[in-house]
Amino acid sequence: DQQVKQxxxxxxxxxxxxxxxxxxxxxxxxxxxxxYKKYPAEGPTFLISISSIKDKNEDGRFTVFLNKSxxxxxxxxxxxxxxxxxxxxxAAASSGxxxxxxxxxxxxxxxxx
Amino acid sequence: xxxxxxxxxxxxxxxxxQVTLMxxxxxxxxxxxxxxxxxxxxxxxxxxxxxADITDKGEVPDGYVVSRSKTENFPxxxxxxxxxxxxxxxxxxxxxxxxxxxxxxxxxxTVT
Numbered sequence: 001d002q003q004v005k006q007x008x009x010x011x012x013x014x015x016x017x018x019x020x021x022x023x024x025x026x027x028x029x030x031x032x033x034x035x036y037k038k039y040p041a042e043g044p045t046f047l048i049s050i051s052s053i054k055d056k057n058e059d060g061r062f063t064v065f066l067n068k069s070x071x072x073x074x075x076x077x078x079x080x081x082x083x084x085x086x087x088x089x090x091a092a093a094s095s096g097x098x099x100x101x102x103x104x105x106x107x108x109x110x111x112x113x
Numbered sequence: 114x115x116x117x118x119x120x121x122x123x124x125x126x127x128x129x130x131q132v133t134l135m136x137x138x139x140x141x142x143x144x145x146x147x148x149x150x151x152x153x154x155x156x157x158x159x160x161x162x163x164x165a166d167i168t169d170k171g172e173v174p175d176g177y178v179v180s181r182s183k184t185e186n187f188p189x190x191x192x193x194x195x196x197x198x199x200x201x202x203x204x205x206x207x208x209x210x211x212x213x214x215x216x217x218x219x220x221x222x223t224v225t
Contacts, residue, residue, distance in 0.1 A: 006155075032211055034213060036214075036216075041218070041219075042218050042219075043203050043205070043216030043217050043218045043219055044156070044203070044214075044216045045216070046213035046214065046215070049213060089155060089156060093210075093211070095210075095211065098163065098210045099209075099210035099211040099212075100146075100158065100161060100171075100210075101158075101214065102158070102172075103148070103155050103156040103157070104155055105153065105154060105155035106155050106156075
């Protein structure tokens with residue numbers, strides 16, 4: 001049973017607009033969340049993380065929002081750029097589980113010029 | 114160069130053969146991981162290791178064996194490859210549990 005769900009396999013956005021990628025989780029023990037970006041033929045790279053003690057974390061154009069009651073997090077990219085076109089993986093981990101991350105299936109983001 | 118490297122990048126093998134995928138990191142990170150990426154499944158954890166000589170199963174360990182005699186190396190062995198093990202395999206490392214993972218560039222394995 002999927003514990004981390006990314007229900008949108010793909011997302012298409014115009015350059016300059018906002019990209020919003022969503023992620024839901026079912027395990028209430030998860031208390032650390034991460035987003036990774038993956039280009040073709042490369043390994044995933046870490047983008048941004050958030051601890052459950054926060055509801056927002058910002059790093060440049062990237063902001064992650066966490067709604068613990070809804071077990072939902074989202075990644076906002078503003079403004080979106082063509083170089084942001086990649087697959088984005090949401091991951092969740094538990095401090096009680098040695099922080100071993102569980103990944104979602106990924107969302108493919110395409111940013112059109 | 115510092116980093117995490119996987120070899121080979123591409124491998125074709127036959128059903129029933131044993132194959133070993135190599136992973137080497139130069140950071141002396143404590144944790145190392147093996148994930149497989151399949152269409153429709155995302156990244157699934159095969160095995161991980163918290164330190165040398167300590168390994169543990171992940172979500173999909175069947176058919177795989179790992180060892181970690183040295184901190185920097187974490188080889189993954191398919192003892193008798195099956196077609197269902199055709200996948201892209203990613204090795205990763207992290208300095209400690211609540212640190213982001215650093216991934217290698219993957220090994221694309223095809224089992225015929």
